[in-house]
Amino acid sequence: MSRFDRYLLSQFLALFGFFSLVLVAVYWVNRAVGLFDQLIGDGQSAIVFVEFSLLTLPNVIRLVLPVSAFAACLYAVNRLMQESELVVMQATGFSAFRLARPVLFFGICVFSMQMVLTNLLVPMSQARLSERSAEIAGNITSRFLNEGRFMHPADGITLYIREISQLGELNDIFLADDRAESERVIYTARQALIVRGETAPKLVMLDGMAQRMSRDGHRRLSLTRFADFTLDMAGIIGGKDGRLKSLREVSTLALLAAPPALQEETGASRAALLEEGHGRIATALLGLAAPLLGFAALMLGGYSRFGLWRQIGIAVLLIIGLQLINTAGSGAALKADNRWPLVYAAPLVGVILATVLLWVAGRPRRRPKGAAA
Numbered sequence: 001m002s003r004f005d006r007y008l009l010s011q012f013l014a015l016f017g018f019f020s021l022v023l024v025a026v027y028w029v030n031r032a033v034g035l036f037d038q039l040i041g042d043g044q045s046a047i048v049f050v051e052f053s054l055l056t057l058p059n060v061i062r063l064v065l066p067v068s069a070f071a072a073c074l075y076a077v078n079r080l081m082q083e084s085e086l087v088v089m090q091a092t093g094f095s096a097f098r099l100a101r102p103v104l105f106f107g108i109c110v111f112s113m114q115m116v117l118t119n120l121l122v123p124m125s126q127a128r129l130s131e132r133s134a135e136i137a138g139n140i141t142s143r144f145l146n147e148g149r150f151m152h153p154a155d156g157i158t159l160y161i162r163e164i165s166q167l168g169e170l171n172d173i174f175l176a177d178d179r180a181e182s183e184r185v186i187y188t189a190r191q192a193l194i195v196r197g198e199t200a201p202k203l204v205m206l207d208g209m210a211q212r213m214s215r216d217g218h219r220r221l222s223l224t225r226f227a228d229f230t231l232d233m234a235g236i237i238g239g240k241d242g243r244l245k246s247l248r249e250v251s252t253l254a255l256l257a258a259p260p261a262l263q264e265e266t267g268a269s270r271a272a273l274l275e276e277g278h279g280r281i282a283t284a285l286l287g288l289a290a291p292l293l294g295f296a297a298l299m300l301g302g303y304s305r306f307g308l309w310r311q312i313g314i315a316v317l318l319i320i321g322l323q324l325i326n327t328a329g330s331g332a333a334l335k336a337d338n339r340w341p342l343v344y345a346a347p348l349v350g351v352i353l354a355t356v357l358l359w360v361a362g363r364p365r366r367r368p369k370g371a372a373a
Helices: 003-041 046-082 085-091 101-138 140-144 252-257 260-266 270-298 309-333 340-362
Strands: 157-164 170-177 183-195 202-214 221-232
Touching: 003 046, 003 101, 046 085, 046 101, 046 270, 046 309, 101 252, 101 270, 170 202, 183 221, 252 260, 252 270, 260 270, 270 309, 270 340, 309 340
Parallel strands: none
Antiparallel strands: 157 170, 170 183, 183 202, 202 221
């Protein structure tokens, strides 16, 4: 790269880092508030909150990188135009396409970052996040086991534990199940233990009884004493059998192959798998097309000490249209598995538009009639 290319690229990267930091912070704070309420409300520690926050960061960064690249390009070009730096370079004979070369290098940098994020870091972080979420969901002790007060871990369930020993033994337990319309079941036991099960934890009650009261007109009561009784807690805290694998956890190569086993594991169609896989690559390509389109739109204007606000408005409208094309292409690709090429419509249109605008900007402007020769 020439000295001019390195200079312009350094300007883009510095502003890109600034805008990315601001947008990630705003987006992350918005997400962190809900995550904090959810985790702390379930009795989790601050360490778990920090872990979950870090695991959500790759996906947040993936979302804001194209926007920050576009904003950095607009800000840098507008400032360089106001300071006449680009005007001087044009006067020395640099064409619009030659001036766009450092923008292309910048877009390649953003594209590389996006490829690493969407195809490596995001699937890994989402897989770990789902694994930790399942562990926390199965950890009944950290969720609602508190001694000396009545708790409602699920609708229609009332739980009371007099004492929890240091060994994890539940002394004098009361559990009322009012979920069934036909009867009410009350379990009482002198002692109980929580053991890990294949799908959900199990509650093993010792030396207790079960009282079943029918809710029909006869109001019958039956009582059963037991020495030990095991109650599956899947209906109370939710088990793992019904959980489908998220598409964000799957690797890109597996999504592009879209085997029948993966369709069954995720519960998604072949079209959805292909759309997700190709969509990751298309999203990275948008990181290349967005700054090029913004730069080309600003090159349509000449020097003005008031800035290129008109061209900036055009660039913003173009990027909104590009996003609409991206949404429409993804929606069409979800309808049939042979429509996945439509996912690439947005970055392709963006590059074509940028090329056309650069060609228009490079054409000699006609002088108005009546101007001095």
